[in-house]
Amino acid sequence: MTSGFCGIRTRCLLRMPEKPFLRSPTLHRRLYVTKCSVSIGTKEEKVIVISGPTGAGKSRLALELAKRLNGEIISADSVQVYRGLDIGSAKPSLSERNEVPHHLIDILHPSEEYSVGQFFEDARQATRDILNSGRVPIVTGGTGLYLRWFIYGKPDVPKASQEIASEVHSELADLERDEDWDAAVQLVVKAGDPRAVSLATNDWYRLRRSLEIIKASGSPPSAFQIPYNSFREQCSPSLTDNCPCINSSTEVVEQVKQKDLDYEFFCFFLSSPRVDLYRLIDLRCEDMLSGSDGILSEAKSLLDTGLLPNSNPATRAIGYRQAMEYLLRCRQQEGRSSAGEFFSFLSEFQKASRNFAKRQLTWFRNEHIYQWLDASQPMEKVLNFIHDAYNVESGTMTVPESLKMNRYASNRRETLDLKAYRTKNRHFIHRDHCSDVLEWIGRTQQ
Structure with a gap:
């Protein structure tokens, strides 16, 4: 059984906003599936989406692909939107x-x-602009919800009026100032959104937005139709329940209209x-702490x-939160930090990453529109496959066996390797290897 390449012939239904996609810096801002194989359409307006877990190399792949296809890149990274957060977000360099062009x-x-x-609004407008200029939009990043909305559409949730927004702000302002998250959550639960308890702690934006939606519509956010959920409901249950490839290395492509x-x-x-990915992540965290302009310096600027x-x-954001908490502890100690405290911070940073x-791998296992590719294969091989897939006019495109990456359960060997995995640092091995970092902390965090 072979896997199919997901190319979906569609037509553009969405009326795009007239406003430019970039916000001013001053503003606050069924392709029917059988045998797990898919025929590619011939639609003119094509968009490439490249995602992957942190450290997989998706940014480099997107860059090289853009050079080949006369493309422009749209970042789908929730941290790269922020100025000054360069190292921790692995932002593309200025060169x-x-x-x-990046958006x-x-x-x-x-x-x-x-x-x-x-x-959604900004990325869709950027996509339209790029297509109108005759170039190829390449959307890349690891923020799963961004990409889900970008592909399937934006939920039709009412926008709160200025009056409602102000009212919500007033109701939650004191609680936010006092950092009383639990009380704020209970306020929103009593207003009508029991799912507020599942929000990430201190995610005040989403908590405010939930209360705004309740006040504007009388219903919680969960009452509104989510386009992605509609697509999932259109899928034949037999595809995901009975298809024998669900537990193999073969990809399953989601049925969509x-x-x-x-x-x-x-x-x-x-x-x-996974073991290789974890090793790359651990080493990348080390790299982000090397030198005087690493993630600690950016965390200092935030503080x-x-x-x-x-x-x-x-x-x-991963990395910045841990770095800021570490620097705050150093400031409380008049700029002092022991090597043990530094290594504890590094270990926490690596584990969080x-x-x-x-979590990214778990999220994207349920996004069956994606073809999973092996990042350990030569870049040229991956590039050639995506390039040819994009340019094919019709027929069925199958991912070569050598490029396939199993999205489902790990085999027994990988499971054992994961259980035995231990971080092995490359730069910070002994206590004296962090002396430069501790000296920098002593100079800047008193």
């Missing part, structure tokens, strides 16, 4: 951005909020065997602007 990078100050709804997606999406998920860890989207990658 790379000069070489290939939705450096558009906000770290103190500003950026929602999935705003991303051809007419209901706005573009022909070519979606790829780049990943590596210096008056932001606190876990207080808004930017300060909740690995756990984030694990």
Whole structure:
């Protein structure tokens, strides 16, 4: 049984907004499936989506692909939108951005909020602009909800009036100032949204948004139809329940109504065997702490602007939250830190990053529009496959066996390797290897 490449012939149904996709820096801002094989359509408006867990190499792949296809890149990363958060978000360098146009990078100050709804509007407008210019949109990033809305559409949730927004702000302002998250959650639960208890702690934006929706419509956010859920409901239960490939390395492509997606999406998920991925992540965390302009320096800048860890989207980001908390402890100790404290912070940073990658893998296993590709294969091989898949006019495109990455359960060997996995640092091995970092902390955090 072979896997199919997901190319979806669709027509554009969405009327795009007239406003430019970039916000001002000053604003606060069924392709029917049989035998698990899919025929590719010939729709003119094609969009490539490349995702993957943190550290998989998706940004480099997107860059090289853009060079080949005369493309432009749209970032689907919830941290890269913020200016100054470069190292921790693995933001493309200025030279790379000069070489290939990038969108939705450096558009906000770290103190500003950026929602999935705003991303949908901005990314869809950028897509339209790129297509109108005769170039190829390549959307890349690991923020799963951003990509889900981008592909399937935005929920039709009412927008709150200025009066309602102000009322909600007043109701929650004191609780937010006092950092009384539990009381705020209970307030929203009593207002009509029992699911508020499942929000991430201190996600004040989503809590406010839930209360706004309740006041504007009389219903909680869960009462409104989510386009992605509609697509899932259209799938034949027999496909996912009985298809023998669900537990093999063969990909399953989600049934969707051809007419209901706005573009022909070519979606790829780049990943590596989990142990290899974890090793790459651990080493990348080390790299982010090396030198005087690493993630600690960026975390210092966040603290210096008056932001606190876990207080808004930017300060909740993996790496920044841990770094800010570590620096705050150093400040409380008059700029002092022991090597043991540094290694404890590093271990926490690495563990949080690995756990984030694990959550990404879990999320995208349920996104069957993606073809999973092996990131450990030569870049040229992966590029050639995606390039040919994009340019094929008709027929069935099958992922070569050598490029397939199993999205489902690990084999016994991998499971054992994961249980035995231990971090092996490359730079920070002995206590004296962090002396430069501790010296920097002593100079800057008194």
